[in-house]
Amino acid sequence: MRQIVLDTETTGLNPRAGNRIIEVGCVEVVNRRLTGNNFHRYINPERDSEEGALQVHGLTTEFLSDKPKFAEIAEEFREYVKDAEIIIHNAPFDLAFLDAEFERLGWPAFIKHVSEVTDTLVRAKEMHPGKRNSLDALCDRYEISNSHRTLHGALLDAELLAEVYLAMTRGQESFSIDLGEADGHADGSGAAVAALESIIVLQASAEELAEHEATLDRVDKESKGACVWRAEVAPANTN
Incomplete structure (x- = not known):
């Protein structure tokens, strides 16, 4: 552009x-x-x-x-x-x-x-x-x-x-980038978007996961069990 x-x-x-x-x-x-x-x-x-x-x-x-x-x-x-x-x-x-x-x-x-x-x-x-x-x-x-x-x-x-x-306009960046038909694939609205397969996803290591859990333990302790990142998500009502 x-x-x-x-x-x-x-x-x-x-x-x-x-x-x-x-x-x-x-x-x-x-x-x-x-x-x-x-x-x-x-x-x-x-x-x-x-x-x-x-x-x-x-x-x-x-x-x-x-x-x-x-x-x-x-x-x-x-x-x-x-x-x-x-x-x-x-x-x-x-x-x-x-x-x-x-x-x-x-x-x-x-x-x-x-x-x-x-x-x-x-x-x-x-x-x-x-x-x-x-x-x-x-x-x-x-x-x-x-x-x-x-x-x-x-x-x-x-x-x-x-x-x-x-x-x-910095907040306008996203993973879906208008590329035109030649470079992307059409979504439901007819706009072409970048193929998400090209985005590299890095998995957290065991050490990083352990550090994350330790951080959540501290947050949970300081908030007296009110850590929102460990709150159970209520199942969606399908009725």
Whole structure:
């Protein structure tokens, strides 16, 4: 599974007011591993940044003046994200700017070029209702260091978001992995799952079993016979 964690920096908040993308940063994740095959470009927006935006990203008009225009990097960018799942924090913001840039080129909306878009802000609000769910707040919650983040940067923010996303979704791993018909076998729902025969099971040694029983003896003694691991399981009612 190929996923692209994406972030942009812009000259302002509203693409319909003429604001443009000035930086695109993408981090590739394949099978939940960072590949290092990232995409990062600064872009000449052909206009100045609004003061509030400039304070956020620090990318001056002078710095961006010799950078390529979006149209010059558009095809390379489109090929990079093509058919991938795109992961964005607060996706409507970035998508509005990407759609505006694609519209200038006469292209369909951004979503038409990728498989799907996942918004980590929506997911974070579902997982942590009533709490702060900014990227900085999520870094703190999942103990991901962002001490080097003094200004917003598209690639840096995409790298942090990739770590946050992997931490947020860590509980999704299981023994049943969707592999497709070629690599697995169909279950009752029609999805292909990994063959469990490939999982290696190690039997406990006699010494390990004895140590386990000794531990249960101590628990049973300290709990005055209330050790739940030795409780008799009531037979199921078949009536």
